[in-house]
Amino acid sequence: MFTNNNTTYEKTVKIFAPFRLNAAERRVIADGKHISTAAPAGRQQGDYLYSTTVTLLREGMTLYTSAPCWASVEIR
Numbered sequence: 292m293f294t295n296n297n298t299t300y301e302k303t304v305k306i307f308a309p310f311r312l313n314a315a316e317r318r319v320i321a322d323g324k325h326i327s328t329a330a331p332a333g334r335q336q337g338d339y340l341y342s343t344t345v346t347l348l349r350e351g352m353t354l355y356t357s358a359p360c361w362a363s364v365e366i367r
Contacts, residue, residue: 299346302354304329306341308362317341318357329356338363 304319306312306329317329329341345354356364 299348300350300352301344301346303342303344303367304354304356305332305365305367306356306358306362307335307338307365308341308358309338311339312341312358312362316357316359316362319343319345320355320357321345321347321352 304327306317314328318325319327319329327343327345329343332340332342334340347354354366358364
């Protein structure tokens with residue numbers, strides 16, 4: 292039986308790239324749906340940094356990004 296306990300989970304997604312990324316390359320995807328776009332957050336150690344915080348309904352949801360393979364992605 293499903294019970295609603297109003298629990299949500301927040302994840303921070305950071306994308307590090309040596310070159311600027313356009314909005315299509317900064318998408319965050321969960322369950323096959325676009326849920327957020329990482330915003331520019333400055334530069335860190337010479338790389339461009341993009342960040343967003345997403346709210347998830349389930350703890351085990353898998354997050355994907357549309358970042359190029361040469362970009363580094365951190366999810367916490």
